[in-house]
Amino acid sequence: xxxxxxxxxxxxxxxxxxxxxFLTVPLLIVIPMSFSSARALTFPPPGLxxxxxxxxxxxxxxxxxxxxxxxxxxxxxxxxxxxxxxxxYGLRRGAFAGRGWIEANFMxxxxxxxxxxxxxxxxxxxxxxxxxxxxxxxxxHTILTVPLVIMVLGVALREFDIxxxxxxxxxxASWPYTMRKVVLPNLAPSVFAAWIFAFIGSFDEVIxxxxxxxxxxxxxKKMFNELIxxxxxxxxxxxxxxxxxxxxxxxAVAFILGRAGKLQQTLS
Amino acid sequence: MTRSASFKGAGYVxxxxxxxxxxxxxxxxxxxxxSFWEKGGGFTLEHYAGLFxxxxxxxxxxxxxxxxxxxxxxxxxxxxxxxxxxRGLGSRGRMVAVALVVLPFWVSLLVRTYAWIxxxxxxxxxxxxxxxxxxxxxxxxxxxxxxxxxxGMANVLLPFLVxxxxxxxxxxxxxxxxxxxxxxxxxRTIFWKVFFPLTLPALAAGTLLVFILxxxxxxxxxxxxxxxxxxxxNLLDTLINQIPRWEQASAISTLLLIATxxxxxxxxxxxxxxxx
Numbered sequence: 275x276x277x278x279x280x281x282x283x284x285x286x287x288x289x290x291x292x293x294x295x296f297l298t299v300p301l302l303i304v305i306p307m308s309f310s311s312a313r314a315l316t317f318p319p320p321g322l323x324x325x326x327x328x329x330x331x332x333x334x335x336x337x338x339x340x341x342x343x344x345x346x347x348x349x350x351x352x353x354x355x356x357x358x359x360x361x362x363y364g365l366r367r368g369a370f371a372g373r374g375w376i377e378a379n380f381m382x383x384x385x386x387x388x389x390x391x392x393x394x395x396x397x398x399x400x401x402x403x404x405x406x407x408x409x410x411x412x413x414x415h416t417i418l419t420v421p422l423v424i425m426v427l428g429v430a431l432r433e434f435d436i437x438x439x440x441x442x443x444x445x446x447a448s449w450p451y452t453m454r455k456v457v458l459p460n461l462a463p464s465v466f467a468a469w470i471f472a473f474i475g476s477f478d479e480v481i482x483x484x485x486x487x488x489x490x491x492x493x494x495k496k497m498f499n500e501l502i503x504x505x506x507x508x509x510x511x512x513x514x515x516x517x518x519x520x521x522x523x524x525x526a527v528a529f530i531l532g533r534a535g536k537l538q539q540t541l542s
Numbered sequence: 543m544t545r546s547a548s549f550k551g552a553g554y555v556x557x558x559x560x561x562x563x564x565x566x567x568x569x570x571x572x573x574x575x576x577s578f579w580e581k582g583g584g585f586t587l588e589h590y591a592g593l594f595x596x597x598x599x600x601x602x603x604x605x606x607x608x609x610x611x612x613x614x615x616x617x618x619x620x621x622x623x624x625x626x627x628x629r630g631l632g633s634r635g636r637m638v639a640v641a642l643v644v645l646p647f648w649v650s651l652l653v654r655t656y657a658w659i660x661x662x663x664x665x666x667x668x669x670x671x672x673x674x675x676x677x678x679x680x681x682x683x684x685x686x687x688x689x690x691x692x693x694g695m696a697n698v699l700l701p702f703l704v705x706x707x708x709x710x711x712x713x714x715x716x717x718x719x720x721x722x723x724x725x726x727x728x729x730r731t732i733f734w735k736v737f738f739p740l741t742l743p744a745l746a747a748g749t750l751l752v753f754i755l756x757x758x759x760x761x762x763x764x765x766x767x768x769x770x771x772x773x774x775x776n777l778l779d780t781l782i783n784q785i786p787r788w789e790q791a792s793a794i795s796t797l798l799l800i801a802t803x804x805x806x807x808x809x810x811x812x813x814x815x816x817x818x
Contacts, residue, residue, distance in 0.1 A: 278729040290627025293620045294639060297646045297700055300657030303667055307660050316665035361558040368551020376555055383566060387758025387802055389775040390573075391566070393795045396782055397576065398569030413565050420558065478650040481760050481775075485782065494652050501652070501765045505659055513653040520649045 301517055308514040313507055326511035333508070339491040343477055346408070346492060350415035351472035357416070358423030358472075359465065363457075365424070366431040367439075377424070384421035391418065392485040399486050406488020414482050419472040426471060430464035463534035467527045474523055478516070570799075577792035589793040599777070599794070606773040609688060609763075610756035613695040617752050620696070621703040622745065628704075629711040640708070647701040655762045658694045659685060686768030694762040699755055703748040710744030710816050743816035750809040754802050774798055 303317065308326055310319030330336050358380075364370075365377050383391055395414050396405065404410035438460070442452040458465065480494035487495055493512065500506055580586035593599045628639045646654060661667050662684035669681040684690050714737065722732045760775035767776075774794065781791035 282729070286623055286627050286630075289620065289623035290639075293624030293627075293700070293704070294642050296620065296697060298642050299667075300654065300661045300697070301646060301649060303661055304653070304657045314665055315660050315663050317660070317667045317670055357558040357561060360554045364551045364554025368554065370549050370552040376559065379562060379567070380558060385802075385806055386570075387754070387775075387798060389758045389760045389778055390570075390795045390799050390802075392760075393778055393782060393791055394569035394573040395565075397573050397788060397792070398565075401572065413561075417562065417566050420562070474648060478652070480650075480652055485779075494650060497652050497656075498761065498765070501656060501659070502769075505663075509656060510660065513650075513656050516650045516653050521645065524645065524648055 304510060304513050305517065308507075308510040310507065310510070315505065315507070315510070326507045329508050330511045330515075335491065336493075336496065336508070336512075339493050339496045342408075342490055343492040343494070346411055346415055347473050347476040350412045350476045351419060351469055353412070353416045354419040354423050354472045354476075355465070355469050358420040358468070359427055361420075362424045362427040362431055366428060367436065377428075380424050381421045383418050388418075388481045392482045395482055396485045405486060406490060408490065411483065411487050411490060411492075414486055415476040415479060418479060418482060419475040422471040422475050423468040426464055426468040427461070430461050434460055463530045466530050470523050470527050474520065477519075573792045574796055576789055577796045579789065581789075589789045590797075592790060593793060593797075602772050602774060602777045605688075605771065606757060609692055609695065609771070609773065610753055610759075613692050613699065613756050614749060614753045616692065616696040617700055617703045618745070618749055621700055621707060621748070622741075624700075625704050625707040625711055628708050636712075640705075643701050643704050643708075646697075647705075651698060651761055652765075654698055655694050655765050658690065658697065658766060662690060662693070685766060686770055688767070688771050690766040691763045691771045691773075694766040695756060695759055698762060699752045702755065703752050706744050706748045706751075706813075706816070707741065710741050714740050743812045747809050747812035747816050750805050750812065754805050754809070757798065757802065 307315060307317065307319055309322045309324065310316075311321035311323040311325065312319060361380060365373055365380075391414075395410075399405045399407075399410045399414075404413075434457070439452055439456060442456045443449075447455070478494055479492075480498050483492050483495045484498055493516075497509055497512055500509060577589055578585055578587070580588065624643075628636055628643075631639060659666075663669070664681040668684065669678075672678045672682060684693070719732055719736060722736050723729075727735070758775055759773060760779070763771050763773045764776055764779070767773075772780075778791050778794060781787045781794070
């Protein structure tokens with residue numbers, strides 16, 4: 275505050291720095307630990323090596339889990355992007371009754387505690403015999419990531435002037451042509467951001483996956499199961515790879531949105 | 543345009559509506575139904591009554607509430623000053639600080655939880671530091687108890703509180719504070735009478751959001767609690783995956799869902815006030 279005594283400013287800065295450190299230091303510690311040569315998690319690591327990365331990439335079960343994770347994340351994020359994109363367009367451009375309720379329904383998987391979604395999806399998929407199937411898993415992930423797509427594209431569509439579309443129609447462009455040549459090129463950065471968010475959302479999902487995936491393993495599910503049993507240093511390498519993946523994906527989003535001047539709008 | 547105005551654009555939402563209905567609404571409704579369903583047919587409240595008879599359920603509930611409250615309180619105590627400090631930074635400093643808050647938010651929950659095993663373990667950074675400072679001889683047990691679970695949850699949820707609080711704080715006009723100062727208000731009064739009340743709706747909204755998320759937390763208690771700190775979600779895991787008692791699990795989920803929706807309604811109310 276204006277004219278606050280200097281001790282108060284210093285205290286505030288100390289708590290602020292502590293808060294940022296509390297958020298980031300654990301993640302920063304994991305990275306050097308993944309290059310440790312030792313089995314025990316001692317800090318600082320006694321020596322450096324790539325043995326845990328070798329162990330990860332050389333393990334057939336981890337690689338299979340990775341394959342499943344990529345397939346599920348790709349399929350469900352594309353499905354979420356397609357269904358969520360159409361829905362966001364309808365919600366923003368349409369004038370039908372009950373839009374508020376429908377949008378609330380679409381956002382519900384984000385609001386309902388994931389554990390409840392996990393229980394409900396387990397019971398539902400068990401009933402129709404899809405427990406442990408790839409299809410059931412993709413369906414569950416699509417539902418869970420669709421709210422992210424609607425959020426990002428909903429904001430983007432609100433900012434995109436409808437008159438630009440109307441001009442295209444009035445000049446005789448068909449709806450698919452308008453979509454392909456006018457709407458999508460303008461929204462491309464946000465569509466990319468929405469897809470990345472959906473992909474990360476699916477790739478990191480662990481709660482619903484560990485309930486409904488049965489024998490199928492994804493990277494987070496395998497990581498979770500191993501962590502419950504015992505701490506294996508391979509996990510540290512996996513964690514570092516996941517951190518690198520997240521940083522790169524977010525950097526790509528920030529770069530594309532920043533170039534389009536839409537970073538501020540999507541973040542807020 | 544031959545379609546009537548009241549259905550304009552409705553076609554776009556139909557595909558998702560169908561998928562959402564089949565894959566989300568129906569399973570939730572099935573779960574609600576199961577919690578009131580007696581084997582052999584008929585309505586019953588027996589699954590709910592059973593919850594209040596078994597001391598284990600009440601103990602888990604009390605556990606969950608206590609951990610959720612402490613983690614939420616810790617979040618407020620760290621998050622409010624953090625957001626306030628970020629507000630006072632220059633534009634470049636703010637950007638870096640926001641990036642440092644947002645990034646962990648997107649990193650896998652599992653990775654963030656695991657990081658605490660590395661940091662808080664017997665040979666980890668914190669115990670090494672405490673021993674080096676001579677504060678303790680034997681390593682302090684941070685993991686596989688309530689303390690570890692609370693630290694891990696507070697960490698995972700901090701961005702949910704800091705980001706909306708920070709957004710509300712930067713909307714407060716500096717001239718308002720200057721006006722109070724020019725009329726002779728001391729800093730303490732400016733903070734408590736002008737600044738704090740303006741951030742209260744965002745603080746309330748953020749606190750409720752964090753509390754809701756605490757109630758349904760699954761991964762962090764399972765890993766950092768080492769099976770010794772059961773919360774509602776871990777109980778649900780047991781009732782579904784280990785000893786199949788689906789009706790009981792449905793009843794617990796239904797109660798948790800109702801509690802969540804009530805708190806969420808309060809959250810929305812505060813959130814509207816915060817952004818108004």
